[in-house]
Amino acid sequence: MRTRGFWVLFVLGLICGVGCALPPPATGPDTLGETNEKTSVSGNYPPDGYLEALPPVPSKGYWLESLAEDVYFFSNGVYNNMFVVTSEGVVITDPIRGSGERLKQAIAEVTGQPVKYMIYSHSHLDHIGDAHLFQGPVKIIAHNETRRLLERYRDPDRLLPQISFCKTYKMDLGGVEFRLIYPGEGHGKGNIIIYLPGKRVLMFVDVATPKSVPFKNFSTVDIYGQVVGLKKALSLDFDIYVAGHLFRPGKKEEMREVLDYYYASRKANAEAMQRVPLRETLQNSPSKDIERKMGDYFQAVAEECYRILKKEWKPRLMGFEAFARGHCDTWTTFHRTHKTP
Numbered sequence: 141m142r143t144r145g146f147w148v149l150f151v152l153g154l155i156c157g158v159g160c161a162l163p164p165p166a167t168g169p170d171t172l173g174e175t176n177e178k179t180s181v182s183g184n185y186p187p188d189g190y191l192e193a194l195p196p197v198p199s200k201g202y203w204l205e206s207l208a209e210d211v212y213f214f215s216n217g218v219y220n221n222m223f224v225v226t227s228e229g230v231v232i233t234d235p236i237r238g239s240g241e242r243l244k245q246a247i248a249e250v251t252g253q254p255v256k257y258m259i260y261s262h263s264h265l266d267h268i269g270d271a272h273l274f275q276g277p278v279k280i281i282a283h284n285e286t287r288r289l290l291e292r293y294r295d296p297d298r299l300l301p302q303i304s305f306c307k308t309y310k311m312d313l314g315g316v317e318f319r320l321i322y323p324g325e326g327h328g329k330g331n332i333i334i335y336l337p338g339k340r341v342l343m344f345v346d347v348a349t350p351k352s353v354p355f356k357n358f359s360t361v362d363i364y365g366q367v368v369g370l371k372k373a374l375s376l377d378f379d380i381y382v383a384g385h386l387f388r389p390g391k392k393e394e395m396r397e398v399l400d401y402y403y404a405s406r407k408a409n410a411e412a413m414q415r416v417p418l419r420e421t422l423q424n425s426p427s428k429d430i431e432r433k434m435g436d437y438f439q440a441v442a443e444e445c446y447r448i449l450k451k452e453w454k455p456r457l458m459g460f461e462a463f464a465r466g467h468c469d470t471w472t473t474f475h476r477t478h479k480t481p
């Protein structure tokens with residue numbers, strides 16, 4: 141049941157990335173940066189690679205875990221969010237579609253305070269589709285681009301924000317500081333970092349799920365912007381983060397590990413493009429259709445890139461077999477249109 145729900149939610153998650161707002165900081169594509177960290181993992185692992193099996197979901201339908209004093213992690217097993225209890229009311233983040241009532245129940249477990257604010261990480265339906273359940277005196281905060289997208293969608297389930305901002309937004313409620321940061325377009329327009337500096341906790345959705353490769357084709361409209369966003373998040377001082385997916389929060393080093401995968405896949409792709417000769421691959425393709433010939437070339441590059449990555453990353457991150465070739469292909473598109481380092 142949960143497995144079926146997982147895939148349904150993931151498929152719905154494909155309704156992702158449309159549009160963006162601010163351009164990413166003006167650094168060239170060859171300044172993305174790389175870490176020198178190399179952690180090879182060997183030994184036995186399941187046929188699909190690294191696996192962190194989902195523990196049984198509690199009968200109430202969710203997990204609730206404390207991340208720091210008055211900061212809570214809520215998860216339905218696949219999607220997650222964070223809420224904060226203050227002396228002046230509760231601040232919630234994404235009202236996950238299908239889990240809004242359970243989120244209310246979770247809040248009632250720890251406080252009698254009313255929900256005062258709701259912060260959208262971004263506009264995607266799967267993450268904020270139950271916003272309508274919090275209609276009333278709750279004030280909604282989101283990025284300007286998220287507001288613009290929601291105005292266009294006219295979805296009554298995704299209420300429009302009353303407060304929106306461009307680059308950063310700061311709020312203090314009951315002595316808790318909330319810092320909202322827009323690192324530019326990556327996973328669609330308006331996807332923000334929600335940062336609680338005093339709690340050393342951060343939320344950044346759909347970009348780096350702990351111990352997992354990124355979702356299909358990096359689930360992005362701007363791979364460069366996505367790397368810039370991750371670098372911005374990692375420049376902040378935090379210990380633990382909420383990724384939007386997985387049944388548990390992540391550690392800072394787990395976010396860095398996913399960024400390392402971005403770099404490794406980019407490098408492997410550049411290497412594969414050197415190794416797979418374009419002209420010969422086109423000549424050797426049995427098809428007379430040039431588009432099909434190009435398709436064969438892209439596939440050969442992705443296969444070579446996958447082969448380069450496999451030894452190190454399959455035992456390290458979940459989802460490698462499902463998505464690594466797609467990541468390689470995304471980088472091919474990037475490398476064909478940007479300066480290749």
Ligand SMILES: [Zn+2]
Binds near residue numbers: 262327
């Ligand atoms: Zn999304």
